[in-house]
Amino acid sequence: MTFQKPTIPKGSRDFGPSEMAKRDYIFSVIKTVFKKYGYQPIETPAMENLSTLLGKCGEEGDKLLFRILNSGDFLSNVSGNDLKSKDPVKLINLITEKGLKYDLTVPFARYVVQHQNEITFPFKRYQIQPVWRADRPQKGRYREFYQCDVDIIGSKSLLSEVELIKIADEVFNRLGIKVIIKINNRKILAGIAEIMGQAEQMMKITIAIDKIEKIGLDGVKHELLEIGIPQSSIDKLLPILTFTGDFEEKMFLLRDNLSSSKIGLQGVYELETVREYLSFFELSTAVQLDLSLARGLNYYTGAIIEIVAEDMKIGSICGGGRYDDLTGVFGLKDISGVGISFGADRIYDVMDQKDLFSEETSQVTKVMFVNFGEKEEKYCLSIIEKVRKAEISAELYPDHSKIKKQMSYANNKNIKFVAMVGEDEINENKITLRNMTSGEQIRLTLGELISKLQLE
RNA sequence: GUGGUUGUAGCUCAGCAGGUUAGAGCGCUGGAUUGUGGUUCCAGAGGUCGCCGGUUCGAACCCGGUCUUCCACCCCA
Incomplete structure (x- = not known):
């Protein structure tokens, strides 16, 4: 008989107990902070109709979609001519109508419109779910991964931007990750494109600018020329790109340069307001103004935010911004959101590589009871029941195996205490408790055991 | 989507210019120690050399294809 090697699809992963412990820790920190600021959870399906998903993140986004083959006779809509044409784009639209979601924002917009009568605006929600992208996997890039979104929708207030920055700062501070928080504003980028006389080329220009750290100033120039931006326009851009100084100095120079652009000045005003409100909070990380920050998603219209880990080449670990009209395509106008x-x-x-997970993260069982035999295991059952009633996680080894095997089970499972109840202990009505880190052993009554373990 | 890279024991890797029975460390199982793990010593189990095909007297090694891994670009969390 032949059997297949067990495998999982490219770019997907299994998570074992120790990974799950660490992942749960991250999720719980994030959730705790989200809730503290008044956000409520929602979930949406893994799959959405393609009509919801397509066209929201540009052509690039559409390519990254995992599509789901129609059930049953998926060829029923396909004519002989369609088949002969062998046009993959046309055919795939005939045989698929659902896809796996590749972010949480677009399904959220759909949710908001679909449930608008049940929602009180402004609506603050968080959402922690997997998303799928048919990308080619590489470092820090997976085909199935979890996003943790926080959004506030139905308010134009810049307080929302400020709150989200504060939340991000708090999350990373709690996790112990050193980060760089970068902020920019699409209106500024639009203003820059405007004074260049290339307003309609704004997206292409910003994407080129975004690469400045990677390809340098000359690289950006070259790229702009390639996409057909005239030299005269590029000359207007260069001084802005070479701004130096702190937040205030850059803002001052910007206002000067963008004085002829209404939208640009609006962007400057928004950034300044965010900056001012942020000064009321204590942040563990200073927020940097990064004029080269663009972000590819084309639904952003105002503030854009990106957070990267200090000295780690893994791309951004958090990103977002304001979108003024994401719900518009689903028929709900004038709803602005930011997330x-x-x-x-x-x-x-990042945390794994920098060794930021604490030892306790992987500890589940606090105390394991050694199983000496039938008589002893029966005796242990009532004891263990009382230990668990005291909210201490405890387990009894299920087999009458050698003590050596039971001890190494406890050791491998990172269990800190082993309780031994054999004939001697039963006669004395006591329990021997061994600390697996120090090797120290003491005999205790049940009450003493419980209070000791509660302190640990 | 473009370019490159990897695949040998559960894990990390050796394996000389194609030549007999494919190696190490860690881990695992058992014993030294019949109520004591993590240290030490001894023994043992475990491999269609990713898969398919080709060249050759002979292939883990050479060639073609395919899958996979990782990386860069694109783009992004």
Whole structure:
């Protein structure tokens, strides 16, 4: 008989107990902070109709969609001519009508419109779910990964931007990750494109600018020329790109340069307001103004935020921004939203590599009872019941195996205490408790055992 | 989507210019120690050399294809 090697699809992963312990820790920190600021959870399905998903993140986004083959006779809509044409784009639309979601923001917009009568605006929600992208996997890039989104929708207030930055700062501070928080505003980028006389090319220009750290100033120039931006326009851009100084100095120079652009000045005003409100909070990380920050998603219209881990080449671990009209395509106008998304898997990678998980994260069982035999295991059952009633996680080894085997089970499972109840202990009505880290052993009554373990 | 890279024991890797029975460390199982793990000593189990095909007297090694891994680009969490 032949059997297949067990495998999972490219870019997907299994998570074992120790990974899950660490992942749960990340999720719980994030959730705790989200809730503290008044956000409520929702979930949406793994799959959405393609009509919801397509066209929201540009052509690139559409390519990254995992599509789901129609059930049953999926060829029923396909004519002989369609088949002969062998046009993959046309055919795939005939045989698929659902896809796996590749972010949480677009399904959220759909949710908001669909449930608008049940929602009190402004609506603050968080959402922690997996998303799927048919990308080619590489470092920090997976085909299935978790996003942790917080959004506030139905308010234009810049307080929301401020709150989200504060939340991000708090999350990373709690996790112990050193980060760089970068902020910019699409209106500023639009203003820059406007004074360049290339307003309609704004997206292409910003994407080129975004690469400045990677390809340098000359690289950006080259890229802009390639996409057909005239030299005269590029000359207007260069001084802005070479701004130096702190937040205030850059803002001052910007206002000067963008004085002829109404939208640009609006962006400057928004950034300044956010900056001012932020000064009322104590942040563990200073927020940097990064004029080269663009972000590819084309639904952003105002503030854009990106957070990267200090000295780690893994891309951004958190990103987001304001979108003024995401619900418009689903028929609900004038609803502005702003949100950020934490990449749980990249956060995990950063923390793992920097060794930021504490030992306790992987501890589940506090005390294991050695199983000496039938008589002893029966005796242990009532004891263990009382230990668990005291909210101490305890387990009894299920087999009458050698003590050596039972001890190494406890050791491998990172169990800190082993309780031994054999004939001697039963006669004395006591329990021998061994500390697996120190090797120290003491005989205790049940009450003493419980109070000792509660302190640990 | 473009370019490159990897695949040998559960894990990390050796394996000389194609030549007999494919190796190490860690882990695992058992014993030294019949109520004591993590240290030490001894023994043992475990491999269609990713898969398919080709060249050759002979292939883990050479060639083609395929899958997979990882990386860069694109883009992104």
